[in-house]
Amino acid sequence: MEFLIVAFAATLIYLSAAHRFRVFARFMGVQGVLIFGIAFLELNEMATANLILVVAETLLFKGIIVPFMLFYIIRRTQVFKVHTQAMPSFYILILNAISLIVSVIIAYTLQNPFINMVFMTVALYALLSGLIIIVTHKLIISHLIGFLIIENAVFLFTIALGNEMPALINIAMLLDIFVGVLIMGFFGMRLKPDTGELTQLKD
């Protein structure tokens, strides 16, 4: 199971260095499948009906529907690359590596016997990686990807405590509904992927 968590963390490194939205969409699908595997292996003490709901939600929503929607948005908006970043990818990767070190320090500081340390570290790392993607990219699709990563991080936190507090996972799944609405904003409401510079405003 630790292998899946480490693979999840490795996807965060590649997401930080990615330049193409197709890569983002593909890795979001990979993360969904990995979270499905983690949930399936970790939540062995959960009620069967609830477990089915959780694994179906992770595999269907995170692993299939979200990447499909992202691919659709990319095709419709014809925005394929991250054209505008606040800083070069190299510095984003350095920030990302620093966030990994910060995560392990925080996880050790907050450690308790109920939470797996690797879970805690990778969840915190995912949270910080999502935030770094949001603050270093300028296109709104990148912000959406950053938010999806943060949402996966929250889900990882809840899986870490899932056997002790099953209700927490259901609360985390409510966040998926919010993400669904956000993606549907691009999907149905035809939001523009690029807000551009606010230079044409008048008083």
Place this chain on the structure above:
Amino acid sequence: MMTIVFILAAAMLFPGIIVRSKSVFAGRKGPGLFQPLKDVALLFQKGNVISTTTSAVFKMAPSIGLASVLSATLVLPFGPFPALVSFNGDIVFFAYMLAMGKFFLIIAALDTGSAFEGMGANREALYSMLTEPAFFILIGTLAMLTGYSSFNEILVGLYNPHNSYILIYSILSVIILAQIMQVENSRLPVDDPKTHLELTMIHEVMILDYSGFDKALIHITSWLKFALYSTLIFDVLIPVQWSTGIQFGLFALVVVLLAIYIGFIESFKARNKIGRNPAFLFTLSSLALLAFVVVLILTEKMILL
């Protein structure tokens, strides 16, 4: 001694397998498995043409490059067979022997006075600098995991059947070392050995002034590096406790698979833009850092005051 024999055998076959796999992927008949060896034999028969602007550094660099890689081979064990030379800290010796060969090739490129070769030397130095942290974090993690700083002892102490994290570490090591091998040998996606435009060259532009015997030495050095990294990948992947016959078979398999992997990448992947290479190389260090952090947590060796 077995290590050296196997590394030399792997080095002779490695470029041929790359060439063969590339021609198979492209649907061509292509050259034979031993064509690179024939090319080098031909180069050995030719005389050197040396520019009058160069000094002794230029003449020495290929020999020093080959000698440094052969020296690095001495400290590397092969499965159950210990290294010919072993001492505490030989992991650092290994890394810096490879770095020394590269250093001499870089100053030899600068020695020619060619602007193109200076540019290639600059790029090569940058990429070496960026892959070094990945290698040292990876090797440092091995040393931390086992408590030893010599390849022989590390590989014996590495495999404990009760530690599940060894598998995680081994897989991450293979991914990182395979990519370092590509960078160190100037292959795709960082560099393209077949490019004809000097402006986009990295390693090839550095050796433009070499010909005949010296160029053959440079090719052999590159093959040896392939074999060296293949052996290192084999060592971290396959437990030393397995029987010798299986080790031989698996070593051959690892070498062939790595050569096919490089042929596959060179057939289907485009080269990175030059500006994207630093970020690509830093992902290796990040992955090594991840391996380090995971091993740190799982072995419970982290102490915070």
